[in-house]
Amino acid sequence: MHRTEVVVTGLGAITPLGADVASTWEALLAGASGIRGGALPGHEDIGLPDVPAGPMAADPAVSLPPARARRLDRSQQAAFTAAAEAWADAGAPQADPDRLAAAIGTGIGGVRTLLKEDDILEAAGTRRVSPRTVPMLMPNAAAALISIEYGARAGAYTPVSACSSGAEAIALGARLIRAGEADVVIAGGTEAALTPITVAGFTQAQALSRHTGEPASASRPFAVDRSGFVLGEGAAVLVLESAEHAEARGARVHAVLAGAGIAADAHHITAPAPDGAGQVSAMRKALAQAGLAPERIGHVNAHATGTPVGDAAEARAIREVLGRATVTAPKAALGHLFGAAGAIEALVATLSVRDGVIPPTRNLTPSGVDPAIGLDVVTERRDVPQEAVLSNSFGFGGQNVSLVLRRP
Numbered sequence: 001m002h003r004t005e006v007v008v009t010g011l012g013a014i015t016p017l018g019a020d021v022a023s024t025w026e027a028l029l030a031g032a033s034g035i036r037g038g039a040l041p042g043h044e045d046i047g048l049p050d051v052p053a054g055p056m057a058a059d060p061a062v063s064l065p066p067a068r069a070r071r072l073d074r075s076q077q078a079a080f081t082a083a084a085e086a087w088a089d090a091g092a093p094q095a096d097p098d099r100l101a102a103a104i105g106t107g108i109g110g111v112r113t114l115l116k117e118d119d120i121l122e123a124a125g126t127r128r129v130s131p132r133t134v135p136m137l138m139p140n141a142a143a144a145l146i147s148i149e150y151g152a153r154a155g156a157y158t159p160v161s162a163c164s165s166g167a168e169a170i171a172l173g174a175r176l177i178r179a180g181e182a183d184v185v186i187a188g189g190t191e192a193a194l195t196p197i198t199v200a201g202f203t204q205a206q207a208l209s210r211h212t213g214e215p216a217s218a219s220r221p222f223a224v225d226r227s228g229f230v231l232g233e234g235a236a237v238l239v240l241e242s243a244e245h246a247e248a249r250g251a252r253v254h255a256v257l258a259g260a261g262i263a264a265d266a267h268h269i270t271a272p273a274p275d276g277a278g279q280v281s282a283m284r285k286a287l288a289q290a291g292l293a294p295e296r297i298g299h300v301n302a303h304a305t306g307t308p309v310g311d312a313a314e315a316r317a318i319r320e321v322l323g324r325a326t327v328t329a330p331k332a333a334l335g336h337l338f339g340a341a342g343a344i345e346a347l348v349a350t351l352s353v354r355d356g357v358i359p360p361t362r363n364l365t366p367s368g369v370d371p372a373i374g375l376d377v378v379t380e381r382r383d384v385p386q387e388a389v390l391s392n393s394f395g396f397g398g399q400n401v402s403l404v405l406r407r408p
Contacts, residue, residue, distance in 0.1 A: 008238050
């Protein structure tokens with residue numbers, strides 16, 4: 001049976017490291033940090049600390065017409081910005097609207113709008129609440145609006161799978177193409193949830209990094225002294241196409257999305273399964289779909305948020321599937337973008353394959369890697385050709401997604 005190959009023809013992003021793909025990639029390879037203090041000022045009256053965070057490097061509203069920007073939540077603005085770059089990078093493919101789909105994941109959606117309008121309601125009453133409140137806060141708005149913008153009638157999908165949402169949207173896009181339901185899918189993830197309630201919630205859960213003295217060094221995946229993650233915001237979008245459709249129009253191909261694996265822990269709402277079975281399953285499914293043996297993976301773009309339990313669990317799962325693999329952890333530079341994390345890291349994996357380079361893990365020296373990790377953690381940029389890269393995204397609820405990107 002013929003198997004449809006899925007290729008990546010367009011890339012777009014707005015992240016804590018840059019306003020677009022080129023600036024983000026350059027900064028990541030240079031070992032720069034998008035984490036800073038003062039991004040979310042503390043509120044002494046409610047006991048909220050000023051925590052390090054990774055705000056977008058540019059205001060996404062600036063790239064949009066003012067009237068449109070006012071009608072979009074910040075997370076939607078970021079998605080629009082990334083999608084526009086990806087679509088242009090793909091050469092604005094001419095696709096049958098009934099064969100074009102959108103899939104944009106998010107973990108939280110328009111929480112900034114929800115909080116703002118609730119404050120207005122309590123202070124000034126119902127009549128002052130914006131009539132655009134609901135479309136600005138609903139999680140599916142980014143996918144719906146992008147489908148409207150580009151005339152995508154094959155579906156507008158919104159995976160809401162915590163920190164694996166963006167990766168799941170990309171996996172869904174590949175499934176639509178392989179199932180013959182679409183030729184082109186605009187797929188990715190977005191998040192803009194740097195708010196007092198998210199900081200307070202994660203602070204109470206003791207999930208945030210305690211290394212607050214130097215914001216740029218607060219995110220420390222795989223480090224022996226890691227203490228939690230750092231909040232980030234942004235969006236990333238990939239244009240996926242069937243290889244046949246891309247070839248017919250002479251499109252440039254960045255990489256092949258060779259495999260995608262999805263699995264659930266069915267264990268706990270926040271903690272990963274102790275045996276790592278769900279993560280192992282997702283990675284093995286992705287490799288099987290890609291038709292690749294473990295030794296053909298050049299490196300793993302790890303989920304690695306910097307939490308003591310999470311990093312150790314992922315490392316065990318990687319060792320079980322790949323042995324002592326080479327890994328890198330972009331969240332050291334980007335922070336944790338929640339629903340956008342899997343999308344930006346799939347983009348990073350795509351660029352790694354295309355350019356033959358592994359970005360470094362910031363805030364880490366070889367001697368500072370936790371010995372229990374048992375992996376080859378890249379602490380300085382490595383220029384090395386790679387056939388394929390495995391990108392992991394794991395989220396609350398025990399939701400696991402692994403993607404395999406390989407050279408065309």
